[in-house]
Amino acid sequence: MDTSEFRKRGKEMVDYIADYYDQLDTRQVYPDVEPGYLRHLIPDSAPQEPESFEDVLKDVERIIMPGVTHWHSPYFFAYFPTASSFPALLADVLSGGIGCIGFSWGSASEATLVTLLAARTKMIRRVQSENPELTEADIMSRLVAYASDQAHSSVERAGLIGGVMIKNIPSDDKFAVRGSALKKVLHEDRAAGLIPFFFCATLGTTPCCSFDRLLELGPICNRETIWMHVDAAYAGSAFICPEFRYLLNGVEFADSFNFNPHKWLLVNFDCSALWVKKRSDLTSAFKLDPLYLQHCHQDSGNSSFRSLKMWFVFRMYGIKGLQEYIRKHVKLSHEFENLVHQDERFEICAEVTLGLVCFRLKASNELNEALLKSINESRKIHLVPCHLREKFVLRFAICSRTVESFHVQFAWKHISKLATDLLKAQEQPQQ
Template identity: 50%
Template sequence: MAQDPTLKEADIKGKLVAYSSDQSNSSVEKSGLLGSMPMRLLPADKEGKLRGDTLLEAIEKDKAQGLIPCYVVANLGTTPTCAFDDLLELGPICNRENIWLHVDAAYAGTAFVCPEYRHLLKGVELADSFNFNPHKWMLVNFDCSAMWVKNARYLVEAFNVERIYLKDQHKGLAPEYRHWQISLGRRFRALKLWFVLKIYGVEGIQKHVRHQISLAKYFEELVTKDQRFEVCTSSMGLVTFRLKGENQLTKNLIHKIQERKNIFVIPGQFQNKYVIRFAVCSRLTERSDVEFSWQEFQSQADEIIASKITCEVSDKKGISAIQLSDAGCDKNSIEKCK
């Protein structure tokens, strides 16, 4: 309104638009719905990062249509592959365009306790707010979310609703956290965070993070040694991988794994490839657990590939679908062989 006094508040709300990467968490898209504004999910590059030129192109296109870009969510550790957006690319654009830059480091933010990963934070001083979830990797019980804001005044003014029964003589002497969110009350999460910091200390948390990353690297090595598989991405405690070949093979593999219920993994999408996300999460995970998980993948891959070979041979020899079923060929392969 300061830039264009002719616009009314209702006019501005109808023109606001926000941006993030198509690799962002689902909560980012949901925030657009809650804020009643379009959330543009911009395409990431081949490494899963949102680039500055992609963001700038989208901003200029929307401004040309009379819209008002107001909010960007950058990712330090995307959900699908734990990719890190370059804040030194995105930050200057947001600052120049007067756009609020929020950094979502929900999972990977804990890694910044280790000096060797802080280079990924370069440009964070250009952001307006920063969030990470200690309950995801910092050993804190669910739920606990920590957020910093460069200027809390904007947050307070946005949620400030004065009532006579809320006034007191201490106004201005201490932060009134009822102005920081929608509800008047909130759950008390600081104590459990304090206990983790007290018990583990900085060195203990660093040891935990480094140990889990080393386990993920170990799993990556196991996958690489098996020529039937390919590693798609590896970042922090997350490895994405797949069976080489058509996506259906990996879909069949994860379906078998989920049916057996010995380990829990979920699928993902990377460069039009269907992948499996292997994330080291529990503080109790050891090398033996990683080896057990890998044996699960290998044993089920053996069955899938054997079924595929049986199907391919039967296609040449005219074996019936009943025979294929008896041989362990999955439903999709049987349909293909018919």
């Protein structure tokens, strides 16, 4: 394919994407296929001779699309949003086209890992400078990191990778970690000879979007020289609106902060922003200098060209446009929350602050599991569950860029109807 064919095919692809979005609400949000369905639809090996673009694109619609979960469908209310916007897509085409390689962006999970490792190195050096007789292995075996019992599994995985102990701090009745809970665990662990070195606070937990109390936790961490990392992967985007910034109070105590514009700030996957208070804590933990990676200006902090899509989005939405976008999503989640409130069969399971509503039938876990199953099996909308304490809970997340009140109302009517059917079936005697 030369540039003149690329001009033709590229424009066809642009139309394909535009058509895709124009008709996205008519596509079934969640696929019917079973894993492995593709195996019989594609050949065992790559073709010897080139094929035409038409043939490939025909197969996209015929065999690939039936397997796609449409994350941008307005009927997708699962997980958290993954961002998508036309300016970001355009920037991606451009940065893909230029194909310039950069090195310094990652995802929130990587941010947690990288900061945990930097904190580990920092603490090992500190302890060794005071106790030169201790080996690195001695110290490692006593290090302990902390996160909320509501924190994302990537924190536990970071501990696993880093070879250090990770402990959960019990959250309160609002699923938030309080200073008193951290203090209690620190006291016990110090007494047992452990060395606390890292606390990952979460703003906007994955199960229910709860917020750890930075104002209480930060001073404790600072006093005890524990690295405080703030994982605001989802909620971070909301802080573009002043009315949500009270949730950030205490961030001044943090050693590092991460959020994912690719979740909720209209920047296509992937784009994750990590801020560190003291840059050298990171660089000195990982510094290795092979000659072929030495640039004259390598310490100047150049980031990957993925920033291009962020720049396109900032400019073409403006801060106001981004604020409106966040506010619209939050409004829609409250609209759904109100619908749930009005139905006595249901309960809200956690405070609704941003775009996530956790709810369930006032009934057994089994019945709620059956409800979720019937919702997802009907393929009209898509939701995922979580556990809050021992309860099986349904998560309704406002995700799509194009979701409107209409879709939320439809989703609720649909859920409500399936609940009615389920409860009716329950009342029938078993066959």
